[in-house]
Amino acid sequence: MLKEQVLMALDSLQANKFRSLLTMLGIIIGAGTLVAVLSLGNAVQSTVFEQFVDLGTRRIAVLPGDPNAIGARNTPGYGLVSIQDYDALKALVEQHPDIFRTIVPEVSAPVSVRAGTTAVQAALVGTTKDYQAVQTVPVAYGRFLTDADEDQSARVGVLGALVAEDLFGQDPEALAAAIGQVIEINGQPLQVVGILEQLGGPFSSDQRVLAPVSTVRLRLVGDLDLPGRGLEMSSILLALESEQNVDQAEGLMRSTLRASREVAPDQIDDFRLNLPTQALGVLAGINGAITGFIALVAGISLVVGGIGIMNIMLVAVTERTREIGVRKALGATDSDVLGQFVLEALAISLVGSLIGVAGAIGIVLLVGVATGIGASISWTAVGLALAFASAIGLGFGLYPARRAALLQPIEALRYE
Amino acid sequence: MATEYLTQRSQIDYVTEPVVRIEYVNKEFTSGDETFKALDDVSFEIHRGEMIAIMGPSGSGKSTLMNLIGLLDTPTSGTYWLGDQDVSKLDRTEQANVRNSQIGFVFQSFNLLPRLTALKNVELPMIYGRVSLRERDLAAREALASVGLESKMNNLPNTLSGGQKQRVAVARALVHKPNIILADEPTGALDTRTGNEIMHLFRTLNREHGLTIIIVTHDPDIGRRMDRVIGLRDGKLSPNILREYYNVEMLDADNETITIEPTREKVAVERIANQAAIAPAS
Structure with a gap:
């Protein structure tokens, strides 16, 4: 039928x-x-x-621990992040190329920047070529930092858009002409090799000056070392291969850091991981x-x-x-x-x-x-x-x- | 009872069991406050193997009666026995099933489905009877052969003449071996000659296969060739309607098929055989 x-x-x-x-x-x-x-x-x-990757869906940042944690005030340098952590994590990244893409240091310090008679306040950030993999830093003029700059501790820097405008004006020709000029950072000379596009927003690099880590440490800022722990870093950024690795990467990083920082099992982390959960959400x-x-x-x-x-x-x-x-x-x-x-x-x-x-x-x-x-x-x-x-x-x-x-x-x- | 039947229906020359029994049936239609009595206390029987006409002027209730016999409608009161089953109080599905298994319809306007071939049209009742494809096909071919249309079975209705269409409709009505065939003005849409052919076909099926055939008609020339006429006037039975209303006389059995059918001797022989076969049972 x-x-x-x-x-x-x-x-x-x-x-x-x-x-x-x-x-x-x-x-x-x-x-x-x-x-x-x-x-x-x-x-x-x-x-x-x-x-959206640049917004941070494939990035985990290691930040200093909570300064208000119990006992934090009695421990000098509690929670701060240093090159020791960076080295431990770098080993981890090399061990798991399927999970991590790269690791990038961020050493920052407030500085005054001067070009000729104009001076502005800015944040100096010491980092590496791979910063491009974890932050949105499109170059408008010139070039970005290279591995060679790092190796040679070259006195070169890349200016954020606002810093460049403050120093050289808004005229595109003036900005283009700024490439190659030498400016002063806390009185130390630094050659401008690149200027970034303006992105806006509180977390952009518009008000930053980027320079190789070794240059920042050795030539521009001077003593940024923590006692017995080496160079202090404001944060360490790890780029991931994919959004799917976030949980696995977090676990690996947490255990690596707890081991390298000798955190006792009964104690809370003395560092913080900034996960891309919000961006993913x-x-x-x-x-x-x-x-x-x-x-x-x-x-x-x-x-x-x-x-x-x-x-x-x-x-x-x-x-x-x-x-x-x-x-x-x-x-x-x-x-x-x-x-x-x-x-x-x-x-x-x-x-x-x-x-x-x-x-x-x-x-x-x-x-x-x-x-x-x-x-x-x-x-x-x-x-x-x-x-x-x-x-x-x-x-x-x-x-x-x-x-x-x-x-x-x-x-x-x-x-x- | 049996003797009463014999005396009442003296014109019927053989005895058999009733296949339709209508007892004290009333049918009323209400529109607004008015109640119209279409059938008023009607009782009669139709016997297996009979070929009868239901006749009457328009408005006499003959269509209503046909709808009741065809289980397309239910009586307001009274009882309708079809075979040995009381079918006067069935629900819609039961009615459909009884229609399917026990009644074959032939309509004035053929009512073949235009998208189906003659063969498929004939199969239709068996589709609703859940008969298997193979059996269906076989029975439909046989039915078409019995109405002389085996050569036209793959034709669509619109390629057939009126007479051929009505033959397909007759094949469809008899294909599933119903208890009764109910034909509503079956020659109404045909010319006289083709109409006669269809009437001849009915008579042949009735005599050779013992089919019970009920024809609703207002044509006295058809009525007088039947075994019997059930007359209706104003919703009541009217026993001598042919003489009183139509001014014609019934033809006797030998003349029933005159002008429409050539082989009288054969029919007479069959009738005697029929009588002999049924007599011991009653």
């Missing part, structure tokens, strides 16, 4: 090909949109994720919002498609009142008739969603080839589209089918 009814439903679609196609249009567009946008959305999101939120919005739009389209189906099924029931009467006279029960019309609605929505999904797959593959972004079909979206379309077909087919099923056979047979 079911087979017969499926055949009847498909036959009835065929009988009114053009009308069926028009009816399906809503479902085709809805299902197609859902699959296309979710599939392309994944690819676009991957790209967006890459952009923001990403997840954005992700969810985008997905939700797309699903909503596609869902609305599918519902509109469903209303189209209901409309055409009501027309079909009226048109075929006589046929319903004949079928009933020949022994079709109410549920036979109900089943026939529900299946017909289901067939419209399923065939429609299959067409939509096929079209969407074509579009996604085309866009993938044309733009080179890694577009892959979201089979979840395909499943979702088919399931939702079926539910729509069932839901909106039920009312017209019920009308057909409850027709009185005499009335139906008499219908002209």
Whole structure:
């Protein structure tokens, strides 16, 4: 019986090909949109994720411990971070290249910077070439720091945008001409090799002067060593290979630091790890919002498609009142008739969603080839589209089918 | 009881069990405050193997009666026995099942489904009867052969003539071996000659296969060729309606098929055989 009814439903679609196609249009567009946008959305999101990396989703910062911790005030230098920690972590990073990408020191000190007759206050940051891997430091003029600068303790520095503007003005030509000039940091000469783009925000490098760690330590600031522990660092930044490594990396870093800093098992950490949980949370939120919005739009389209189906099924029931009467006279029960019309609605929505999904797959593959972004079909979206379309077909087919099923056979047979 | 039947229906020349028994049936329709009595205390029987007409002027209640017999409607009061089952108080699904298994419909306007071939149209009652594809196919071919349309079974209805369409409809009505065939003005949409052919087909099926056939008609020329006429006027039975209303006489058994059917001798032989076969059972 079911087979017969499926055949009847498909036959009835065929009988009114053009009308069926028009009816399906809503479902085709809805299902197609859902699959296309979710599939392309994944690819676009991957790209967006890459952009957000600099914001810190793949970075863990080691910061000094809480100065208010119990006993902290009685211990000179409690919680401070030094080159000893850096070396221990550096060994860890080299041991786990699959988890960590690189390690970057940050040695900072407030300094006064002077160029000619102009002087400003700025934060001097000693770091390495890999700072670019953990911070957003796009270079506007000149170049960034190099390994050679570090090895030679070269007297070179990169200026944040605001520092450069304060010293040389806003004129692009003046800024370009500043490259190669020598400025003074706390009275020590430093050659400007690069100027950064302005980024804004409290955590940007706009008000910083970046220089090699060895230069900062040996030539610019002087004694920054902690007693018996070597160079003090304001923070140590570790870049991760991926967001998925955050938990594992955190555990490794914590145990490494506790060992190297000889923290007793019953004591709390005398350092802090700044995890990218918040940034990841923001990403997840954005992700969810985008997905939700797309699903909503596609869902609305599918519902509109469903209303189209209901409309055409009501027309079909009226048109075929006589046929319903004949079928009933020949022994079709109410549920036979109900089943026939529900299946017909289901067939419209399923065939429609299959067409939509096929079209969407074509579009996604085309866009993938044309733009080179890694577009892959979201089979979840395909499943979702088919399931939702079926539910729509069932839901909106039920009312017209019920009308057909409850027709009185005499009335139906008499219908002209 | 049996003797009473015999005396009451003296024109019926053989005895068999009743297949339709209508007892004190009333049917009222209410519109607003007005109640209209379409059938008023109607009782009669139809016996297996009979070919009868239900006749009456329009508004007499014959359509209502046909709907009741066809289980397309239920009586307001009274009882309807179909075979040995009281079918007057069935729900919709039970009615559908009884229609499916025990009644074959033939309509004035054929009512074939235009998208289905003749064969598929004939299979339709068996689809709802959950008969397997193989059996269905076999029975439908046989039924089409019995109405002389084996060569047209893959035709769609709109490629058939009116007479051929009605033959397909007849095949559809008899394919699942129903207790009764109910035909509503079966010649109404046909010209006289084609109409006669259909009536001849009914008569042949009745005589050769013992089918019980009930024809609703207002055509006295059809009525007088039946075994018997159930007449209705104003919702009441009207025993001599042919003479009183239509001014014609019933034809006797030998003349029933005159002008429409050539082989009288064969029919007579069959009748005697029928009588002999059924007599011991009663």
